[in-house]
Amino acid sequence: MSKPEITEDMIFECFAAANMSSDLNQTASSFVDVEEYENAVMYPEFARWATKAGYPELATLFRKVAGEEKLHAIWLRELYSDIGIPECGQDTRRAINALETIRANCDELIAMNPDAVIEKALMVAVRVEEREYIDIYPSFRDQALAKDEHETAAVYQRVIDSEQQHAEWFREALSNYQVSQLQSQAVIH
Numbered sequence: 001m002s003k004p005e006i007t008e009d010m011i012f013e014c015f016a017a018a019n020m021s022s023d024l025n026q027t028a029s030s031f032v033d034v035e036e037y038e039n040a041v042m043y044p045e046f047a048r049w050a051t052k053a054g055y056p057e058l059a060t061l062f063r064k065v066a067g068e069e070k071l072h073a074i075w076l077r078e079l080y081s082d083i084g085i086p087e088c089g090q091d092t093r094r095a096i097n098a099l100e101t102i103r104a105n106c107d108e109l110i111a112m113n114p115d116a117v118i119e120k121a122l123m124v125a126v127r128v129e130e131r132e133y134i135d136i137y138p139s140f141r142d143q144a145l146a147k148d149e150h151e152t153a154a155v156y157q158r159v160i161d162s163e164q165q166h167a168e169w170f171r172e173a174l175s176n177y178q179v180s181q182l183q184s185q186a187v188i189h
């Protein structure tokens with residue numbers, strides 16, 4: 001029986017949990033949820049895949065970024081001290097459910113073709129981080145600036161800088177990965 005292929009889009013949809021709102025308070029709350037999701041679910045899962053596929057250094061990178069996502073949640077929480085425990089947004093819930101659905105399938109795919117899964121995970125990580133530092137957090141920063149909330153804007157800027165750094169790490173890891181794949185293919189042929 002053939003298994004459905006796991007595509008980059010499928011993984012991205014799974015992990016790109018976010019819930020935008022025109023209300024900054026709700027937005028911050030929703031993004032504490034997203035950051036904690038990245039910290040506790042998405043990047044640990046990618047690290048697990050990388051370990052299974054035999055790439056411990058990539059697993060370390062995923063875990064390092066996971067740790068920094070927790071920091072983002074803390075910074076956002078400090079900004080809005082009345083947030084409390086954020087409700088798990090619908091999108092996050094959907095992402096967690098989707099992950100549970102693809103997890104068994106992923107384990108089989110990793111066993112069959114570890115490199116394809118790892119490359120896709122890195123591509124998804126780049127997309128998630130780019131979306132955050134190019135689109136999402138700049139729009140929150142600008143919303144805050146428009147209301148003259150400069151301290152809030154500065155916190156968002158700090159998150160933007162950190163997400164940009166994550167995107168750079170993942171882009172570099174992806175390109176090193178692709179180069180090493182090409183080199184090992186050249187050795188085989």
Ligand SMILES: [Fe+2]
Nearest residue numbers: 035069072163
């Ligand atoms: Fe983050």
Ligand SMILES: [Fe+2]
Nearest residue numbers: 129162163166
């Ligand atoms: Fe990030």
